[in-house]
Each structure stands twice: as structure tokens, then as C-alpha cells.
Amino acid sequence: MNVLIYLVPMALLLGLTGLVAFLWSLKSGQYDDLDGAAVRILPDDDVES
Amino acid sequence: MAETLDLSVFVERRDSGASHMTLAVDGIGCAGCIRKIEGGLAKLPGIIDARVNFTQRRLAVDWRPDAIDAAAIIEALERIGYRAHPFAPERVEADDKLQAKWLLKCLAVAGFAAMNVMLLSISVWAGNVSDMTQETRDLFHWLSALIALPAAAYAGQPFFQSAARALRTRQLNMDVPISVGVSLALGLSLYETATHAVHAYFDSAIMLLFFLLVGRYLDLAMRRKTRLLAGNLASLKAEFAHRLEANGELVQVPAAALRPGDRVLVRPGERIPADGTVINGNSEVDESLVTGETLYRAIRAGLPIYAGSVNVSGALTVRVTAAGSGTLVDEVERLLEKAIAAKSRTVRLAEQVARFYAPVVHATAALTAVGWLIAGASIHESIVIAVAVLIITCPCAIALAIPAVQVVAAGSLFRGGIILNGGDAVERLAQVDTVIFDKTGTLTLPEPRVDAADIDKEMLEKAARLALSSRHPLAAALARAASERSPYPGAIEEPGQGVRAQIDGIEARLGSAAFCGMTELSPPAPPSAGDASFISFAHAGKTATFAIRQTLRPDAAAVTNALAGRGLSLMVLSGDRPQAVAPIADELGIADWRAGLTPGEKIGVIERLKAQGRHVLMVGDGLNDAPALAAADVSLSPVSAAHLAQAHADALFLGEHLEPVLRAVVVSRRARVLMKQNLALAAAYNALAVPLAIAGLVTPLIAAVAMSGSSLLVTLNALRARLAS
Numbered sequence: 001m002n003v004l005i006y007l008v009p010m011a012l013l014l015g016l017t018g019l020v021a022f023l024w025s026l027k028s029g030q031y032d033d034l035d036g037a038a039v040r041i042l043p044d045d046d047v048e049s
Numbered sequence: 050m051a052e053t054l055d056l057s058v059f060v061e062r063r064d065s066g067a068s069h070m071t072l073a074v075d076g077i078g079c080a081g082c083i084r085k086i087e088g089g090l091a092k093l094p095g096i097i098d099a100r101v102n103f104t105q106r107r108l109a110v111d112w113r114p115d116a117i118d119a120a121a122i123i124e125a126l127e128r129i130g131y132r133a134h135p136f137a138p139e140r141v142e143a144d145d146k147l148q149a150k151w152l153l154k155c156l157a158v159a160g161f162a163a164m165n166v167m168l169l170s171i172s173v174w175a176g177n178v179s180d181m182t183q184e185t186r187d188l189f190h191w192l193s194a195l196i197a198l199p200a201a202a203y204a205g206q207p208f209f210q211s212a213a214r215a216l217r218t219r220q221l222n223m224d225v226p227i228s229v230g231v232s233l234a235l236g237l238s239l240y241e242t243a244t245h246a247v248h249a250y251f252d253s254a255i256m257l258l259f260f261l262l263v264g265r266y267l268d269l270a271m272r273r274k275t276r277l278l279a280g281n282l283a284s285l286k287a288e289f290a291h292r293l294e295a296n297g298e299l300v301q302v303p304a305a306a307l308r309p310g311d312r313v314l315v316r317p318g319e320r321i322p323a324d325g326t327v328i329n330g331n332s333e334v335d336e337s338l339v340t341g342e343t344l345y346r347a348i349r350a351g352l353p354i355y356a357g358s359v360n361v362s363g364a365l366t367v368r369v370t371a372a373g374s375g376t377l378v379d380e381v382e383r384l385l386e387k388a389i390a391a392k393s394r395t396v397r398l399a400e401q402v403a404r405f406y407a408p409v410v411h412a413t414a415a416l417t418a419v420g421w422l423i424a425g426a427s428i429h430e431s432i433v434i435a436v437a438v439l440i441i442t443c444p445c446a447i448a449l450a451i452p453a454v455q456v457v458a459a460g461s462l463f464r465g466g467i468i469l470n471g472g473d474a475v476e477r478l479a480q481v482d483t484v485i486f487d488k489t490g491t492l493t494l495p496e497p498r499v500d501a502a503d504i505d506k507e508m509l510e511k512a513a514r515l516a517l518s519s520r521h522p523l524a525a526a527l528a529r530a531a532s533e534r535s536p537y538p539g540a541i542e543e544p545g546q547g548v549r550a551q552i553d554g555i556e557a558r559l560g561s562a563a564f565c566g567m568t569e570l571s572p573p574a575p576p577s578a579g580d581a582s583f584i585s586f587a588h589a590g591k592t593a594t595f596a597i598r599q600t601l602r603p604d605a606a607a608v609t610n611a612l613a614g615r616g617l618s619l620m621v622l623s624g625d626r627p628q629a630v631a632p633i634a635d636e637l638g639i640a641d642w643r644a645g646l647t648p649g650e651k652i653g654v655i656e657r658l659k660a661q662g663r664h665v666l667m668v669g670d671g672l673n674d675a676p677a678l679a680a681a682d683v684s685l686s687p688v689s690a691a692h693l694a695q696a697h698a699d700a701l702f703l704g705e706h707l708e709p710v711l712r713a714v715v716v717s718r719r720a721r722v723l724m725k726q727n728l729a730l731a732a733a734y735n736a737l738a739v740p741l742a743i744a745g746l747v748t749p750l751i752a753a754v755a756m757s758g759s760s761l762l763v764t765l766n767a768l769r770a771r772l773a774s
Binding site: 004008011012015016018019022023026031032033034035036039040042043 | 102
């Protein structure tokens with residue numbers, strides 16, 4: 001069971017990384033325009049229409 | 050126009066010296082629009098950043114004030130093909146945004162904690178039936194506590210705060226049992242962990258918070274979205290006023306920027322931008338949006354005039370008075386206050402449940418503890434079982450039962466062109482048994498139409514195209530019939546008389562009968578000529594007279610029949626004259642109608658109906674309807690309604706059809722059925738799980754399965770509200 005000594009902190013650290021990443025994305029406004037993100041991907045900016 | 054446009058009220062100054070403005074934009078529908086708007090603005094000099102928010106249909110622009118100004122940006126958008134209006138966000142919206150962010154943060158924390166605690170819990174459950182040592186289990190319980198306690202302290206705040214607020218006013222809401230349940234579960238688990246016990250309930254407590262936060266967030270997100278779009282509609286409708294400066298200059302300002310004492314010029318065909326007193330000019334005004342009256346009122350210097358009326362014939366100078374200081378507005382405001390104060394706050398379904406739920410749950414838990422004590426169990430054992438009862442009855446499913454349906458129903462209404470102001474409007478709409486319609490602008494279209502029944506098509510087309518060159522309201526109504534949208538070149542408008550132009554080399558005239566050289570008015574004289582206004586047209590020796598009148602919304606009869614068919618009693622209450630109301634009520638088959646009512650009399654009728662135990666839905670648009678809208682159990686307004694009316698309606702509907710009224714009732718009724726089903730499901734779950742808990746058979750594993758299972762079931766059932774549309 002000694003393996004737990006580093007497995008458990010690692011699991012927690014991974015979880016915390018996910019949480020911090022989410023809070024960061026929330027703070028940087030990535031959820032402000034969800035529909036926009038979906039359609040913005042469509043136009044090809046480098047192709048002249 | 051030489052007139053300058055002053056938008057300074059909407060422009061924010063950034064610290065960097067840049068100016069910032071948010072605009073509501075009409076007609077953003079696809080990815081191409083985003084690109085056109087952002088790309089088009091980027092080409093202008095001085096634009097620092099332009100970013101479209103597609104979800105909110107808004108545009109945020111930053112620019113250098115020395116290179117370009119706000120008016121030029123709006124003009125540029127107009128050239129690209131989008132109508133935009135600067136937007137001053139309301140306080141509620143900013144509060145909503147903060148609240149939504151906070152809930153999302155709580156949700157993230159609860160989600161993180163729930164996942165990690167569950168990871169540890171499943172190990173413990175598996176270990177309990179195999180070979181886990183007590184030391185390892187204790188370690189896992191302590192780790193769970195380490196995650197769950199701070200997470201619950203953070204993510205539980207929305208519930209703890211709301212419960213504290215309710216208790217302070219000596220009331221009970223759903224959050225009281227939630228807070229008590231979560232705190233006790235955590236406290237007990239901590240004690241159990243310290244005494245090396247087998248079971249701890251950290252996972253149940255934190256999962257409960259996670260599920261509840263999901264419901265709470267969805268509810269807020271739905272309300273926020275409808276409020277945002279309602280805000281856009283209001284700002285796109287906002288009008289500009291021509292303000293006369295002290296030095297005699299004319300400046301165009303948004304109507305919202307007018308202050309009492311300002312003088313504004315209102316040209317014929319324009320809407321009065323604010324309440325005020327006429328100081329100069331003679332004209333007639335169309336007050337159908339204010340009083341429901343379709344006949345024009347003659348106006349001269351010294352008379353009061355109300356925002357929302359349309360100036361018909363002559364230019365007027367108006368001195369703006371403080372909002373609500375006209376006699377009519379005074380009366381409406383006074384009635385509104387009374388109506389809002391008297392509005393018996395209909396007890397919401399959720400509140401009804403909460404009121405008896407909390408005492409029942411807490412009493413059950415206490416009785417369980419006492420029962421086990423009497424049966425000879427130790428104090429510790431009895432408390433553990435009592436807490437298990439509290440956890441299993443924690444109203445997870447019940448707290449989701451109603452908001453989940455509301456969110457789905459509001460979405461389905463939204464797709465049908467109905468924007469709700471509040472989630473509980475759905476519940477109140479479902480109980481409606483009487484529908485009261487206002488006539489002008491509600492049953493009828495907001496703008497008058499030409500009565501084209503027996504008119505020569507060619508003459509109508511010519512007249513309508515000529516009417517495009519005039520600003521007169523009657524001409525504007527006629528112009529709506531034109532299939533060719535380009536005006537005749539060289540048309541000249543003679544103020545107060547009409548408009549003339551050369552058509553195929555021969556002069557054509559549109560306007561008063563005299564202007565068209567007709568010696569006497571010879572209208573087609575339909576039976577209901579009383580509510581029509583006439584405009585004449587002469588061209589190449591032929592003449593025609595068009596009757597312009599309020600016409601019914603295209604599906605009004607179908608909708609009123611369908612409503613009556615669903616067992617609702619219908620009524621028309623109008624401020625207009627009986628001669629104008631009777632034919633309309635007749636055509637719709639509504640026997641119960643009253644005309645010539647003041648706002649106070651409208652409230653009187655509604656209150657009598659409510660006293661008889663009826664649930665009244667009021668559909669109206671005028672300023673004079675605002676008190677009635679507030680007094681009714683629930684109310685709807687078309688989007689063309691007066692500001693005050695919209696503010697007091699529970700929902701707005703878009704478009705020129707009356708169908709949304711029917712849809713609102715149908716969807717809401719179905720939603721209420723689903724809410725009740727959901728409550729029944731939640732109750733059935735409790736009926737199954739509570740005896741187990743009282744018997745002391747509930748382990749953390751059973752609690753976790755029961756809780757997520759019932760929450761899922763309720764949410765899935767709520768999704769069926771979608772099928773209704």
C-alpha cells in the first residue's frame with residue numbers, strides 16, 4: 001500500500017489542475033459567447049471570398 | 050442631415066483614453082455576419098477592437114475618440130447592413146452576470162470535490178467487502194474530509210446564505226433543510242472518521258451540493274438569457290429625439306438621454322420621445338399606444354402630451370417634464386403602485402412544498418433518533434441513523450423538480466417567440482382560466498393597415514409607392530402595401546396637405562381630398578367606417594380613396610377560438626370607443642366586451658374576477674394597460690407595447706401573430722403537469738428510501754445511488770416539456 005503515498009497526491013494534483021484550468025478559462029471570458037465560438041470556426045479567414 | 054448625433058451617454062471612457070460602447074445589433078444570424086461586422090469596422094480608422102458576442106447579439110467596440118466618433122460607427126454598421134443601437138446595460142443584468150459567475154465557480158469546486166471524494170469512497174466501498182485495513186480506510190476518510198470540508202464551505206455558500214436570509218425573516222425555504230442536512234452529514238462524518246468508523250458521508254454531502262448547484266445555475270442561465278434578449282429588443286426600439294439647444298441648434302440624442310426641461314422638436318410622423326407639455330405648434334396625435342383610442346386627438350400649445358403617441362400633422366415643440374407628471378401618467382402610476390401592493394403574491398409550487406417539507410423531514414429525523422433510543426440503541430447509533438434519514442431526504446430531486454421544468458419550458462417558449470421575465474410565470478400561466486385582451490395593438494396590429502378589399506390593384510400600388518415619400522402616419526400605413534419599395538423620383542411633400550410626383554409623366558397626388566382635387570369625400574363607406582381614416586389619391590383623371598384602419602392580427606380569430614375551445618373564458622377590455630370595439634369583438638365571437646374604460650376601471654374588472662376566484666391572464670400593450678397588467682395574475686405584452694406596459698408584463702411576445710398567447714398557455718399547462726409529476730416522482734423516491742433509512746439500512750453507497758438516480762429521473766422527465774412544442 002506504500003504506492004498510495006505518491007499516487008493519492010498525484011491524483012489530487014491532477015484534479016486541482018483541472019479545477020484551476022476551469023477557473024482560469026472562466027475568468028478569461030471563454031464562456032461569455034458559447035454560440036459565437038461554435039460559428040466563428042466556420043469562415044476561412046485566409047481564403048478570399 | 051446637418052443635425053449632429055450625440056451619443057455620449059452610452060460611451061464609456063477607458064483608462065487608456067480609448068472609448069468603449071456596447072451595441073445591440075439587429076439581424077446577426079450566422080458566422081458571415083460576425084465576419085462582416087468585425088471586418089467592416091476594422092477597416093475604419095481609429096477602431097481599436099470590435100468584437101461581436103453572438104450569444105447575446107451584441108457588439109463591443111473600442112475606439113480612439115480623436116479619430117472617429119460613436120455616430121460614425123453606427124452609420125458604418127448601417128452601411129454594412131446592420132441596424133445597431135447603443136446599449137446601456139441595466140443594473141439587474143450586471144448583478145445577474147456576477148451571480149452566474151459565482152454559481153459557476155461554486156459548481157466547479159463542488160464538481161472537483163465530488164469527483165475526487167467519490168474516487169476515494171468507491172475505493173473504501175470496494176475495500177470494505179475485500180481486504181482493506183482500518184488504517185487505509187481512515188486515511189481515505191481523512192483525505193475525503195480534507196477535500197470535502199473546504200469545498201462544501203465554499204460551494205455551499207449560495208444555500209447557506211439563502212437559508213440564513215429566510216430564517217432571519219422567520220420563514221422556511223428549501224435551502225434550510227439543505228443547509229442543515231449538509232452540515233450535519235459533514236459533522237457526523239468527521240466524528241465517524243475520528244472514531245475509526247466504517248461509514249462516512251462526505252461523498253453524499255458534496256454530491257448533493259453539486260446536483261443542486263447544477264439546477265440553480267441552469268435556472269439563472271435561463272433567466273439571464275431571456276433578460277439579455279429583452280434588453281436588446283428594448284434598446285433597438287429606443288428612439289431618437291431632436292433636442293433644441295439653448296443656442297437654437299438641433300441635436301439628435303437618444304430618447305433616454307432627455308432630461309426634464311429639455312425642449313424637443315417632433316416632426317410629423319415621429320413618435321413623441323418623452324412626456325411633456327406642448328409649447329409651440331398645432332397638430333393631431335395618435336394616442337393608440339397610450340390610451341387605446343384610435344381617433345386622433347387635436348393638440349395645441351399648453352396641452353400635455355405622452356411618450357409613445359405619434360405626431361400626425363404639424364411640427365411640435367415639446368418641453369420635457371419629469372417622467373410621470375402628466376395627468377394620465379399620474380393616474381397610471383398611482384394605480385400601478387396600488388396594483389403591485391395588492392398583488393396577492395401567488396404562492397409558488399416550490400414554496401408550498403418547502404413550507405411543509407422542512408418541518409416534516411426534521412421531525413422524521415428527530416422521531417427516528419428517539420425511536421432507536423427507546424428501542425435500546427446507543428446514542429451514537431441513533432444519531433447516525435437520524436443523519437442518514439436527513440441525507441436521504443435532502444431535497445435533491447425536489448429542488449430540481451421545478452427549476453428543471455421551468456428551464457425547459459422557457460426554452461420552448463423562447464423558440465416560439467415568447468420571452469419570459471421570470472421563471473414562475475410558467476406556473477401562473479398554467480392556472481389561467483380567463484383571458485382578457487386589450488383591443489388596440491393587441492388584438493389588432495400595432496400599426497394601421499389599408500383596407501384593400503375593393504380597390505383597384507394598380508391604383509393601390511401607385512398610391513402606396515407614392516406614399517413612401519411621405520412621413521404622414523396614414524401614408525406610412527398605405528406605404529406598407531407597396532410591393533415596389535423604391536419611391537418615385539422627385540416626389541414633393543406639401544406639409545399638411547399631401548405628396549405629389551410625376552408618374553409616367555402625369556402628376557399624381559396623394560393626400561387630403563381637397564389636395565387631390567376631389568370636391569367631396571366619397572369613401573366606399575363600409576359599415577364600420579367609424580374607425581377608419583381616409584387618404585385620397587388622384588392620377589391621370591382617376592381618383593381613389595383608401596380607408597386606413599386598425600386590422601386584426603392575421604390569426605386573431607383562430608387563436609381566440611382555440612383558447613375558448615380549451616375552456617378559457619375570453620373578454621375584451623378597451624379604452625377605445627364602443628363603435629370601434631364592437632365589430633372586433635363580434636368578429637372574434639367574444640360576447641363579453643367593454644369599451645371606453647379608464648385604467649382604473651380595467652383594474653376594477655380584473656379585481657372583481659379575481660375575487661370570484663378566477664385566474665386572470667391580461668394581454669395588453671398600452672400605457673393605460675400597465676396597471677391592469679400588474680393587477681392580473683399573469684400578463685403578456687406584444688413587443689410593440691409601451692415601455693411601462695412591458696415592464697409590468699410577465700412575458701413579451703414577438704411578431705405580428707397572436708399565436709404566442711395560445712402557445713404560452715399550452716406549454717405552461719403541460720409544464721405544470723410535468724412539475725407535478727416530478728414532485729410525485731420525488732415523493733415516491735422518498736417513500737421508498739425513507740423507510741430504509743429509518744430502519745438503519747442505508748449505507749453511503751445506497752445514499753449515493755438513490756440521490757443521483759432520482760435527480761436524473763426528474764431531469765429526464767423535465768426534458769419532456771420540450772416535446773410539447
